Amino acid sequence: xxxxxxxxxxxxxxxxxxxxxxxxxxxxxxxxxxxxxxxxxxxxxxxxxxxxxxxxxxxxxxxxx
Numbered sequence: 001x002x003x004x005x006x007x008x009x010x011x012x013x014x015x016x017x018x019x020x021x022x023x024x025x026x027x028x029x030x031x032x033x034x035x036x037x038x039x040x041x042x043x044x045x046x047x048x049x050x051x052x053x054x055x056x057x058x059x060x061x062x063x064x065x
Contacts, residue, residue: 004057005028006059006061007061008062009024009063016041018040020039020040020053021037026061038051
């Protein structure tokens with residue numbers, strides 16, 4: 001099972017399947033509240049903002065996406 005993290009902002013025009021994404025996490029265990037670059041995106045739901053990467057799932061909690 002992949003770990004789940006929350007994010008409040010993303011550079012959405014840069015979210016493409018197979019590429020990494022840039023998101024502002026709010027609960028990352030290493031980076032805390034910080035801009036991070038994800039592993040390769042395998043699925044992106046534009047309606048909910050959920051991003052699934054090779055290693056993790058990022059849940060959109062509000063803000064700019």
